[in-house]
Amino acid sequence: MATHFSSATRRTYWLSVGVAFITDAVVAYLLAAFFGWDKITAVAMGGVFLVGAYTFQAFYGFLSFVRYALFFFAFEKDARIKTSVTQFEAARMPAPRSFYVNPSEYLLEVVNAPDSPSQARLLSGATLGGIETLRATNHAFLAICASIVLEKAVEIYSQRFGLVQGLPKHSENIEEG
Numbered sequence: 786m787a788t789h790f791s792s793a794t795r796r797t798y799w800l801s802v803g804v805a806f807i808t809d810a811v812v813a814y815l816l817a818a819f820f821g822w823d824k825i826t827a828v829a830m831g832g833v834f835l836v837g838a839y840t841f842q843a844f845y846g847f848l849s850f851v852r853y854a855l856f857f858f859a860f861e862k863d864a865r866i867k868t869s870v871t872q873f874e875a876a877r878m879p880a881p882r883s884f885y886v887n888p889s890e891y892l893l894e895v896v897n898a899p900d901s902p903s904q905a906r907l908l909s910g911a912t913l914g915g916i917e918t919l920r921a922t923n924h925a926f927l928a929i930c931a932s933i934v935l936e937k938a939v940e941i942y943s944q945r946f947g948l949v950q951g952l953p954k955h956s957e958n959i960e961e962g
Contacts, residue, residue, distance in 0.1 A: 810831065813835045814831040816831065817829075817831040853926070862934065865934045866934050869934055870938050873908075873942045875904070878902075878909070878942065881943045882894065885939065887932060888936045888939045889916060889935075892910075893909070896913065915931065916931050916932065916935075
C-alpha cells in the first residue's frame with residue numbers, strides 16, 4: 786500500500802511538472818509574440834523569458850529555504866524539542882530499549898509493542914504518519930527538521946531512564962540546544 790501511494794504521488798508530481806512546463810512555455814511564447822516578433826524570435830525570446838522566470842523561482846525558493854532554516858534553528862527547534870518531550874511524558878511512552886539509527890525506529894517499536902499504552906501508540910503512529918507524509922509529498926527539509934527534533938527528544942527522554950549517560954539535565958539540555 787505504501788508503495789502504491791508513493792508511486793501514485795510520483796506519477797502525479799511528474800504529470801503536474803509537465804503540465805506546468807507546457808503552460809509556462811505557452812504563456813512565455815504568447816508574451817514574446819505580444820511584442821510583435823516573428824515566430825522564430827518569439828520562440829527564442831519565450832525560452833529566454835522561461836529561463837529567467839525559472840532562475841528567479843529557484844533563487845527565491847533558496848531564499849525561502851534559508852529564511853525557514855534560520856527561523857527553525859534560531860527560534861523553533863528548542864521549543865519543539867521541549868514540547869515533544871512533554872508529549873512523550875503525557876502519553877507515557879515506554880523507555881527506549883536500544884540504540885536507534887533514527888527516531889522512527891523508536892516510534893515504530895512503540896506502535897508494535899502490545900504492552901505500550903494506547904496514548905503512546907497513538908502518538909507514535911500519528912508522528913510516523915506525519916513524517917512519512919512530509920517525505921512522500923517532497924517536503925524533505927520539513928521532514929529533516931521533524932527528525933532532528935524527534936531525535937533530540939528521544940535522547941532527552943532516554944536520559945530519564947538512565948539510558949543516556951553524560952548529558953545535562955532536561956532543562957539545561959534544551960536551553961543549550
